[in-house]
Amino acid sequence: MGELDKKVAIITGAGAGMGRAHAQLMAERGAIIVAQDIVGDRAEETAALVREKGGEAVAIACDVADTDTLMAELHKAIQRYGRVDILVNNAGIGGEPLLEETTEEDFDRTFGVHVRGSFFAGKAVIPTMKQQRSGKIINISSIWGMVGHHYASPYCGAKAALLGLTKAWAVELAPWNIHVNAVAPGGVVTEMVLSQPDAEKKMAAKMSRVPLARYAEPRELSYTVAFLASPRSDFITGQTISPNGGETIVGI
Template sequence: MISISSVIHLTKVLDVRHITYMSNSVVVVTGAGRGLGEAIALEVARQGSSVVLAGRSIEPLESVKSSIEMQGGRALVRVTDVTDSDSVAALFEDAENAFGRIDVLVNNAGIANRVNLVDLGEAEWDRIFDTNVRGMFLCSREAGRRFAIAGSGRAVNVASVFGLLGRPGYSAYCASKGAVINFTRSVAAEWARFGAQMNAVAPGYFATDINAELRADDAAMAKVMRRIPAYRMGTPDELANVVAYLALTAPDFLTGQTIAVDGGEASV
């Protein structure tokens, strides 16, 4: 029988470990130069994490790094093509060399394009799947190898409400984000054996620079709003808060799940 004093001691040990994980984590964020990726990087940095900023263009990544450092945080910029295995391997090696380890991966890099299926070329289908699925696979494989050795680690995959719902003109994007969700389920079951977790978020419409043109079109916005019970777009910090929770403070028992952050769009 475990004594009360032993339980109290164990609780204190776990609390200290959990607080350390929250405040000292090293987080790799792909697609970190703008939009939701930028918001996620800023939020995990605000919560005390060192952040590795990965993306295709150096200028926006350097801008995010400056914002993090102005708030007293630490960040590393690495130009990365997530579809290229050598580039991904270099990203993780550089991150380890800079910070000593990697605790969290946020697979945020993704692209979308509206093309009806009958007009969709094979190259465009491959382009979307290469970034949204292959990129997630390559980054997760590198992270998973390290998590297996460490016996801990977390990954958060940014899927989409379009991975839960069908939308005309987005067959490739919907299929790729559906793949993200099922990839999350499968890998979570594998990683649970060595103490690591993988979850996903499925964002709906969020107000970012990517959809500025849509938001400027009153008719188009009215059409979108009719599908969202909350009758508004989300703000990037709302998604960033959920990702940070899954990455840093959620219980280890939470794994393999996809959380829709969509104002209720997937519920109706």
């Protein structure tokens, strides 16, 4: 018996990296996992890893930016279990073009995955959460959505938009006991990060600015996500937590 026992958790972008880590940790704590990914084999691999450890999981293959398909697939999952308790809007893509090099396709795809996908995933689960009068939504933003960067402005803008959605949803949904928070990681060692051009050089430069002098492992981010999904966060909503090794230090 864990603190998420029998809670149904939908995790987008769960086929690798942070999404897979979130799925595995929450399953260890008792959650039933709905693992979505644009690549069906990766989603099924995550679901299989959960089942191998004795958990319950199903896979969904779709593009989160394809609104009609996304909502239809999420509705099927909700009908299957009769409820939904947790949504982690984790799906994301990389890309680091300079402003003048950004194409309309780059812009639309980045906002389509990060913002459109998260918005309509939320729209899919909220009616059931309202009926239950409970729910936890965690939007995965980024430190770049908080402080910006000297390139990748579409990514920075999309991640900042998630922070705005988080605040608005927290206020709108509070009467139904639905909590909405954001996690804005700093550097995390994922396949997406390692696949970027000059990855090792960029990682070394970033680590020189981080007091803890390293990148996070995906599971370290999952501890924050699992906390926000748990009853221990029941008086927290509309907040952004940034596990970033001290790269940004703010507050009183």
